[in-house]
Amino acid sequence: MPMQTKINTFNGLYHQADRLRPSGEDDAYVMKQALKDYKNKEKIDFAHIAAWEVVRTNQKWSPIPLLNEESSDSGRKRKSSDSGNYARGSPNVEISSGFDLPDINEDPSPPPRRQARKDKKDKGPSLTNENPRDITHKFEEYKAMKKEIMEIKRIREEKYFTLADEQREALRQTMFDKDLETYNRPTDNVHPAMLAITLARKREIAKKYGWPCDF
Known part of the structure; x- marks a missing residue:
């Protein structure tokens, strides 16, 4: 109903x-x-x-x-x-x-349509003479609009947190890939002056992820 x-x-x-x-x-x-x-x-x-x-x-x-x-x-x-x-x-x-x-x-x-339209044009909108159907319709529109705004806000918040989680995960994966590449990179061709620094960096990576390290 x-x-x-x-x-x-x-x-x-x-x-x-x-x-x-x-x-x-x-x-x-x-x-x-x-x-x-x-x-x-x-x-x-x-x-x-x-x-x-x-x-x-x-x-x-x-x-x-x-x-x-x-x-x-x-x-x-x-x-x-x-x-x-x-x-x-x-x-x-x-x-x-x-x-x-x-x-x-x-x-x-009811007044003739033409006359009613003319009166409305001359006098402007009047809340006193407003049709109750229009009042109820506006009330329903207000509730629907408020509900829609709340739903949009909820969706935006969900998207924001989802995007933030995805960005954190992407950053973590990128850092992991770089660390893994650095750790597995051979040191045969590393300049002797940079060998100590390279090995120290590998030990830091191994400690960070709990990987085995014998050097």
């Missing part, structure tokens, strides 16, 4: 719980009841509270009348989808499993 659909569903359940709030109960009760109703309906916990808090203040996400809800002098009544009878609104009223939440993002009277 897309994130937008989940937020739509939870928002409807929250306003439903707010309407049925018992006297004396605070907003914490409404939130708790909405989370409970969402889990009962979707069989999973609602995991987008932060995104919902961002968009809930937008006018298009404000409370709207429930389907078949009617008012009377004695209190609110709701028509049951199963029996056709009316039941007074209370915290114990059960919502039919077939109850479809309205799409709170649909504007019943």
Whole structure:
């Protein structure tokens, strides 16, 4: 289920719980009841509270009348989808499993496209009138961008350490090859004045690697 659909569903359940709030109960009760109703309906916990808090203040996400809800002098009544009878609104009223939440993002009277574009061009961007779909989309883009940046940073660090290890290993191998070549180089043609220095260097190499040395 897309994130937008989940937020739509939870928002409807929250306003439903707010309407049925018992006297004396605070907003914490409404939130708790909405989370409970969402889990009962979707069989999973609602995991987008932060995104919902961002968009809930937008006018298009404000409370709207429930389907078949009617008012009377004695209190609110709701028509049951199963029996056709009316039941007074209370915290114990059960919502039919077939109850479809309205799409709170649909504007019943959207302005003409040309006029809306002209207004936007004249007045510039407005956060107050921003479509909640755009807000949610930007929120998702921000999370995706942050995740991508963290992944790029991790890959760069891995490449850096891998390259450093490879360079150290290449240097070690190069030094080993040079030492091995020097150690195995014959001294028959070495000038007598350089013989002592050459043999001393070979003894250093032998000691460095633990090689046998009888000279």
